Amino acid sequence: MTLNEGGGLQLKELSERTGVPPASIKFYLREGLLPAGQAITATRARYSPQHASRLELIQALRRVVGLNIAQIRKLLKLADDGVPRLELLAAVQRTVLRLDEVGTEHGDIRTPAGDAVVRLRNWPDAPSDARNALNAHVALMDSLNIPVTTELLDAYSKALDTIADLDIAATTAPDDVNRLIMTAAVGMHMHSQLVLKLLAFAQASHAIRRYEDA
Structure with missing residues (x-):
C-alpha cells in the first residue's frame, strides 16, 4: 500500500x-x-x-461472508505477496465456499463422474479444489446409493455453466486487489446462496404442481 x-x-x-x-x-x-x-x-x-x-x-x-481473522489474514497475505490472479481467486473460492472441508485434503481426486462433466462442458481438464470437492461429493453420494447419472450431471452442469460465466465476468473485473477480493468473495458467497434459494424455490414449485391436486 x-x-x-x-x-x-x-x-x-x-x-x-x-x-x-x-x-x-x-x-x-x-x-x-x-x-x-x-x-x-x-x-x-x-x-x-x-x-x-x-x-x-x-x-x-x-x-457478509463470515470469515474468521485467520482466514482473512491468509487471503490478504496472498494479495500483498502479489500472487497471480488465478491463484488468488482459487484461494478465495476455496475459503469462501469451504472447499477444503469436503474431502479434498488427500490431493487430487478423479472419478468417472467428474471426468464426464469435463467432457460434457468442455471445461479445462486441470486439477482444482473445486473439481476435487465435486469428486469427493459424488463419491459420498455413491456410497449412500444415491445415483448420479450422466443425464443428471449434464442437466446440472449445463445450467451452472451459464451461471458461472456470469459470476466470473462480474467478480474478476476490478484491477485493485482489495476490490477484486471483495467482489469475488462477496459475489461467490451471495451468488451461491442465490442458486441454492432458487433451487429450493423451483423444487417447492414442482412439488406443489405435482401434489396439489392429489
Missing part, C-alpha cells in the same frame, strides 16, 4: 470515513490485517485511501 503524497487520513478520519470504530482499526493493525500508517508523531499516524479500501474489505469478509 502507498500513501498519497502530502495527504492522508488520521485514525479518527479513517474511522469516520469507513464506519469502523477506532478500537477495531487498532485491532486490525495489531493483527497485521491492516498495514501501519505513515508515522506523524510517536502516537499518531496518517492513513491512505488504500487503508480505507482494505478496511471495507475486512469488514465485508467478516460480516
Whole structure:
C-alpha cells in the first residue's frame, strides 16, 4: 500500500470515513490485517485511501461472508505477496465456499463422474479444489446409493455453466486487489446462496404442481 503524497487520513478520519470504530482499526493493525500508517508523531499516524479500501474489505469478509481473522489474514497475505490472479481467486473460492472441508485434503481426486462433466462442458481438464470437492461429493453420494447419472450431471452442469460465466465476468473485473477480493468473495458467497434459494424455490414449485391436486 502507498500513501498519497502530502495527504492522508488520521485514525479518527479513517474511522469516520469507513464506519469502523477506532478500537477495531487498532485491532486490525495489531493483527497485521491492516498495514501501519505513515508515522506523524510517536502516537499518531496518517492513513491512505488504500487503508480505507482494505478496511471495507475486512469488514465485508467478516460480516457478509463470515470469515474468521485467520482466514482473512491468509487471503490478504496472498494479495500483498502479489500472487497471480488465478491463484488468488482459487484461494478465495476455496475459503469462501469451504472447499477444503469436503474431502479434498488427500490431493487430487478423479472419478468417472467428474471426468464426464469435463467432457460434457468442455471445461479445462486441470486439477482444482473445486473439481476435487465435486469428486469427493459424488463419491459420498455413491456410497449412500444415491445415483448420479450422466443425464443428471449434464442437466446440472449445463445450467451452472451459464451461471458461472456470469459470476466470473462480474467478480474478476476490478484491477485493485482489495476490490477484486471483495467482489469475488462477496459475489461467490451471495451468488451461491442465490442458486441454492432458487433451487429450493423451483423444487417447492414442482412439488406443489405435482401434489396439489392429489
